[in-house]
Amino acid sequence: MTAAGNGVYGSASNELSNPWSIYVDSNFTIYVADTGNHRVQQWLLNAVTGNTVAGVTGVPGSNASLLNNPRAVYVDSQQNLYVADNNGISIWAPGASISTRVSGSSSIGIIYDIFVDKNGNIYATATSNCAIYMWTPTATAGTVVAGGNGCGYSSSQLYDVFGFTVNSLTNTIYAANAEAYTIVAWPVGGTTGTIVAGINSTYGSANFLLDYPRDIQFDQYGNFYVADSDNSRILLFCQNPPSTIGSIIAGYRLSYPYSIAVDSDLNLYVINSNQVQKYTRIV
Numbered sequence: 001m002t003a004a005g006n007g008v009y010g011s012a013s014n015e016l017s018n019p020w021s022i023y024v025d026s027n028f029t030i031y032v033a034d035t036g037n038h039r040v041q042q043w044l045l046n047a048v049t050g051n052t053v054a055g056v057t058g059v060p061g062s063n064a065s066l067l068n069n070p071r072a073v074y075v076d077s078q079q080n081l082y083v084a085d086n087n088g089i090s091i092w093a094p095g096a097s098i099s100t101r102v103s104g105s106s107s108i109g110i111i112y113d114i115f116v117d118k119n120g121n122i123y124a125t126a127t128s129n130c131a132i133y134m135w136t137p138t139a140t141a142g143t144v145v146a147g148g149n150g151c152g153y154s155s156s157q158l159y160d161v162f163g164f165t166v167n168s169l170t171n172t173i174y175a176a177n178a179e180a181y182t183i184v185a186w187p188v189g190g191t192t193g194t195i196v197a198g199i200n201s202t203y204g205s206a207n208f209l210l211d212y213p214r215d216i217q218f219d220q221y222g223n224f225y226v227a228d229s230d231n232s233r234i235l236l237f238c239q240n241p242p243s244t245i246g247s248i249i250a251g252y253r254l255s256y257p258y259s260i261a262v263d264s265d266l267n268l269y270v271i272n273s274n275q276v277q278k279y280t281r282i283v
Contacts, residue, residue, distance in 0.1 A: 004043040005275035013049040020071040021259040033070040072114045084111035104141035112162045146186040155192040163215030176213040214258035
């Protein structure tokens with residue numbers, strides 16, 4: 001079913017324009033980085049139209065009230081909204097029309113995904129630098145906590161990470177290492193990562209292979225989901241016991257999916273063209 005947007009490229013409240021990423025909170029509210037419209041749209045459960053909660057529709061800019069091609073969105077437990085656009089990372093308090101900028105976030109290049117842990121640490125992926133950065137709540141600049149050794153296929157490198165997530169309990173980053181065709185587990189601040197899905201520098205369509213994976217998300221049971229973009233499918237990797245062979249749980253009518261979310265009821269959300277598709281309770 002369609003959960004946000006209508007598949008039509010546009011700027012109306014029921015439309016999206018090249019949406020890049022999504023976030024679903026504990027109330028099943030969907031937040032969409034509506035890149036082409038320079039805004040973030042909020043879609044309440046079962047709503048047919050979205051509300052603009054950051055930016056001004058169709059107006060790009062660099063001041064505190066505007067966004068410029070937002071590509072990543074995250075909402076913390078206090079309902080603060082974090083948005084990454086061409087100007088770095090901005091934080092929008094609930095209901096605010098003015099944001100604050102995360103210091104130093106504009107200097108790492110285009111950010112394609114962000115994550116905020118329970119301690120308020122902000123993580124962001126800089127694809128061009130093949131690195132993931134972290135800001136503590138008092139930091140004035142980001143620190144590399146994964147990758148950062150140039151782009152490549154070695155265990156000390158990342159290669160075009162777009163989506164990632166962080167397991168705060170184990171202090172581990174899980175990155176969709178797109179150009180290396182793998183999912184990598186990397187201890188925060190560690191020097192090397194470990195492949196948990198896919199085969200290094202080898203792409204394919206078998207269920208143990210990936211082709212330009214763009215995003216990864218976990219459910220509350222430790223299973224992880226991968227947006228296997230160039231195979232136009234979503235794979236589920238069950239972890240009890242751990243498996244490196246995925247199961248295709250979505251693929252019909254998908255076209256290069258690159259952002260996913262999983263809610264507490266195990267519903268799956270996928271950006272597919274100019275809409276968000278919802279797959280109800282897939283396991």
